[in-house]
Amino acid sequence: MNNTPRPAQKKRNRLLLLLLPLPLLLLSCSQDQGSPPASAEAKKKMPVPVVTAQAEERTVPLELRAVGTVAASASVAITAQVEGELREAHFREGAMVKTGDLLFTIDPRVHAAQLQQAEAALARDQAQLEHARKQAARYTSGGKKGFVSEEQIDQALANVAALEAAVQADRAAAAQTRLRLEFCTIRSPINGLTGSRLVDPGNLVKANDKDQPLLSIRQLQPAHINFSVPERYLPEIRRRLAAAPLEVRVPAPTEDTILARGELRFIDNSVDAGTGSIRLRGVFTNEDGQLWPGQFVNIVLILGSEERAVVIPSEAVQNGQQGEYLYVVTPERQAELRKVSIARTLGELTVIREGVRPGEIVVVRGQLRLTPGSAVKPAERDQGPTKNE
Incomplete structure (x- = not known):
């Protein structure tokens, strides 16, 4: 008996397989149409987890930062x-x-021989000078008695003067030769x-x-560091330097320690017209030898201090098309976008000139997931620098 399906039966089976999922698909569509879509407002109310910090009022240093080059305080080429x-x-x-x-x-033998020769010439002329002086004295005494003519007396005195000059020249020659001998060491x-x-x-x-x-020698204690700052700071630097010495610091690359401390000792007498900057120099004792000629280092020039400055973590500040901004957490735990004016940055801290008040809570992590008005779930900031998520 042949059990192989006929062609008509194959078509019916295939049609049944195609129609079987249709009720399930219709049921699913009817269920989707019956449930309302999630509103954008509901999503907006979902709190976004963020890390926050409080804006504080502190006394902070007034400082300028630059990159400097270490130089020896003295450099000598030995020849x-x-x-x-x-x-x-x-x-x-x-x-x-x-x-x-x-x-x-240096081999001293030639110069030692020349010194002996010069000293011998000096001794010879000194002996002749002594004899000439005695002869001039006898001629002068004999002239008074009429035994010696005036011409002989004049000649004797001229011989004394000539030999005195020769002795002076011999002494100079001997001193010069002695100096050359000393230069051999x-x-x-x-x-x-x-x-x-x-x-x-x-x-x-x-x-x-x-x-x-033959050799170069560089003096490293003290050491100099040359650096430049924009010319707009020159009046402030001169005013504060006239009142008190200004400290110059060399921070470690990680900004957690100070490698060296020195003082500002030099302001150049002209502004570089090409760069619009003024060259300065700090002097450091460099007792531990941390500073090395030719080394590039970060420089912090301390101008003074500012009291009651509003500071926040630097990572809270974001850059946008309209400038710097940040998010402030309102008492209702919503994100408020604020444009801020920055006075300066001090490593991990930023001094705010305008835009944030002391005590306000700012977002330091999680800003990229926020929009103005977003509900937030704040958590306190951990110690140490962090990056934006």
């Missing part, structure tokens, strides 16, 4: 002052040296840090060769 063979280097590269420390020795003129040795022992060095220094 030879006499010509000769460089015999020995007495220092270690990259080590600290003090004023008067021996750095190099090269000593450090400052306290500082040595660089790399630029000429090795055994080489012939020339006197006062600026193109070939």
Whole structure:
């Protein structure tokens, strides 16, 4: 017996399979049409969880921030002052040296011989001068008795004057040669840090060769930091500097500690016309050697302090097309959008010039999910910096 379905039966089965889900689909549609859609107002009333902080009134420092470059307070290029063979280097590269420390020795033998020659010439002329003075004295005495002519007396006195001049020249020559001999030992003129040795022992060095220094030394204690600020701050800086010294700080990259403290010691005598900024210099004792020449550091110039300033966490402030704004939580726990005017930013804190009053609650996290009038579910802000969600 053949159980294979006929073609007509296959068509009926296929039609039944297609029509079977239709009642279920109609039932679902009828249920959707019967339930009202969720209103936008209901969604708006759903509280948005946010993290908040209270605006506080504090005494905050008046400060300017900039990026500065560390420089040595003194820098010396050591060159030879006499010509000769460089015999020995007495220092270690990259080590600290003090004023008067021996750095190099140049072969002194030639200059020692020249000094002996100069001293011998001085002794010879001194002996001749002594003899000429005695002879001039005898001629003068004999002239009074008529034994010596005036011409002989004048000649004797002229010999004395000539030999006195020769002795003076010999003394100068001997002093100059002695000085050249002293220059064969090269000593450090400052306290500082040595660089790399630029000429090795055994080489012939020339006197006062600026193109070939032997060594560079930089003084790091104290250290200088050069930085610039916009020229609009110049009158305020000058006014406050005239009243009291101004502190300059170098904060750590994380802003949690101060690496170095110094004082403002220099204001340039002109404004840079290209940048509209004025160059300043802070001086630091740098006793711990934290500051290194050529290093870029953040600079904070303390101008004074401002009392009763309104401060909030910096992360509460948002930037929009209309400028800076933030959300304030109203007593009804709704988000109110406020435009704010910022005086300045102090790391994790922002000083508000206008827009927020002390005691008001601002949103520091969760702003991106808020719209004006949104209901909020506030939670207190944790300690430490956080990022907007």
